[in-house]
Amino acid sequence: MKILIVEDEKIKRITLTDALLKEGYDVLAIDNPVEALNIFKEREFDVVITDIRLPHMDGLAFLKEIKALKPDTTAIVMTAYATVDTAIKAMKLGAYDYITKPFSSEELLLILERLKDFRRLVEENIKLKQEITERYSFGNIVGKSKKMKGVYELIETVAPRDATVLIIGESGTGKELIANAIHYNSPRKDKPFVKFSCAALAESLLESELFGHEKGAFTGAVKERRGRFELANNGSIFLDDIDDIPLSMQTKLLRVLQEKEIEKVGGTKTIKVDIRIICATKVDLLKLAKQGKFREDLYYRLNIVPINLPPLRERKEDIPLIVEYLLNKYSSKMGKKTFCHEAMKLLINYDWPGNVRELENVVERVVTLTKSNDIRVEDLPDFLMASPEKLCDRHLIDVMEEAASFEDMIKDMEIRLLTLAIKKASGNKSEAARILKMKRETFRDKVEKHGIVLEPPQATNGKP
Ligand SMILES: Nc1ncnc2c1ncn2[C@@H]1O[C@H](COP(=O)(O)OP(=O)(O)OP(=O)(O)O)[C@@H](O)[C@H]1O
Ligand SMILES: [Mg+2]
Structure with missing residues (x-):
């Protein structure tokens, strides 16, 4: 560890330097803060130990300067017993610790030992956190199963490009979460991200929603209106429940994909758009295509990069991890709640037809209703009990x-x-x-x- 000492009293400076050198620290001791600051700018130090009462420049001002220059530097201040107030000011300025004068070299060495331990812990903690996020999650998508890791890899590969993505998965498997991850990890992340569900909208309404309309295009169209595609220009659009759009609209969507242009309802001019399209479906589009309910050419256009989200029952090893994530999310300040072993076993055994959304609802409900911090089998809803x-x-x-x-x-x-x-x-x-x-x-x-x-x-x- 490289240490810079700033102390104007000659004897104190020499004894401290000797004591630290003896313990193997790399020490430089300076008698005035102005010179110390110049050296500090040029060279790297792990720790700065400074007196408070100094000539030319107050120790607190010196501390402020070094923290502004290199915020990560650990600072320890030495202060006379009578000025503990100053010590507190120093801590507020970001000092790691203070030591009151007079003190023995041993006291200072002890602080430095503690500091070493503290640094090691911090470093380990950072590494651990990085590992956890790298291995087990992608943003707020939780899961470490092989299938989910495959999904993370796909997101990483596809997000930076403009390729159209089709997300296929049962209800509640996290399709929207994946769509978010793609947009917010793409170069378009600061541009608009428009989400739109194609489910259950009358055909005419759907068209005007997506493409917009000119004034007077139909009764009620009192003003010109921009559609979702136009709003998403330069960004991405998430078309949820894409299987629900009627055939006539499919043709228009195909045009957006192929020509990158749209036309408003009742309009005559074409508008060029630059949009990244992300779609989601709960049903097999190819099957629909075979039944004549979905345009096959559109299917192939959308299916450039398919991301298959596995249902939760096919990745049960993710359940404890997701539950842990949800417990952190829903536990109050009163303390974190945990499921006892048997209760967790029931959560893992259940088939979760509503997937992660259903699991989330159950965890939230149970966490809210259970008074004790230990959640037991009796606290779970009956349907989780195995038949x-x-x-x-x-x-x-x-x-x-x-x-x-x-x-x-x-x-x-x-x-x-x-x-x-x-x-x-x-x-x-x-x-x-x-x-x-x-x-x-x-x-x-x-x-x-x-x-x-x-x-x-x-x-x-x-x-x-
Ligand atoms: N892997 C996951 N990790 C953490 N939370 C998840 C995960 N997957 C889904 N969720 C959560 O589950 C809920 C449902 O997710 P989402 O809305 O993305 O599902 P969906 O597939 O779009 O569902 P639907 O088809 O019903 O619209 C959300 O609250 C989401 O945050
Ligand atoms: Mg959804």
Whole structure:
């Protein structure tokens, strides 16, 4: 660590310098701040230790100067006991610490040791944060599954170019989030980003919305109006639910893509536009094209770079990460809430037909309604509880993974069936055999073979 000391008292300056040199620090000691400042401008120092009362220039003014020149420099001020007020002023100016005079060299060395630890921590923390963001997310898109990493790579490749992008994904998979990431990572990021859903708009309305209209183009068109394409000029447009646009409009859209020009409703002149187009669809456009509901040529024009967003159930490893992100987002200042292990397991097991949006709604609701900071299974909505069939499947999967052979699996099932029947029959052997639809002798043999211990039948009337 390179240290600059500014101290006018000769003895203090020499003892400090010696002590620091002995500990292996690289030290330069100067007796006046004006000269120190000149040297500071020329050379790099990690730490500046300065006295407050100095000739020619006040220590606080000196501190202000060095912080203005190189804000990252760590400054420690030395001050007389009587002027703690000044020390506080120094801290406000961005000093890292202060030390009150008189002090021993050991005290200063201790501060420097702490500083080293602190710097190491800060550096590690920065590195860690970088790693996390690089590996697990893209902006506010969270997920580290292989599929999502593939999506991040695609965004990175495609964002800087003008290529048309088609985002395909079920409801709530994050299509709009991806569209944002593309626009805001593109050279057009400071230009307009217009979002428009093509769903459920009457054809005439849709046309005037997208292309604008001239005054008097139709009844009610009292003023000339600019459409979304014109508003998005030089920027990007996000056309959501592109599968919903009627065939006639598809032809007009094709023209925008091919000729890069539009015409207002009721207008005669063509307007040149420079727009990057990002579309999204929940349905397979090629299938629609085959059914004659979507222009095939338009499909190929839009599908230059397809980005397939996988449903959440196909990337379950992302669920804990997204939940963590949502917990941070929705936890209040009262403290962060967490899901207990079992509750998290239910979140992971569920199929999430509404994908991330549905998961977000559930987390927000549960975080709001649960008073304790530990969220337990009981706090979750009922529909997350696995159905009996699912539980049974899960159980079978566990058995398959643990058993050494098929015979072992069968044996395991047999033991479980026998135990369950015995429990159901409250220990009554004949009844258990009947439940299992087997002869009493067979039942007895099997119980013996597997070494199942039979509890004496329990009284059902509550009396011994
Ligand atoms: N990978 C993700 N990480 C974090 N949040 C996400 C992620 N994916 C989606 N979300 C969140 O889920 C919600 C739904 O996302 P978005 O609106 O982008 O989905 P969509 O695919 O456009 O849905 P729809 O088809 O219903 O319009 C948003 O609140 C979004 O922030
Ligand atoms: Mg959407």
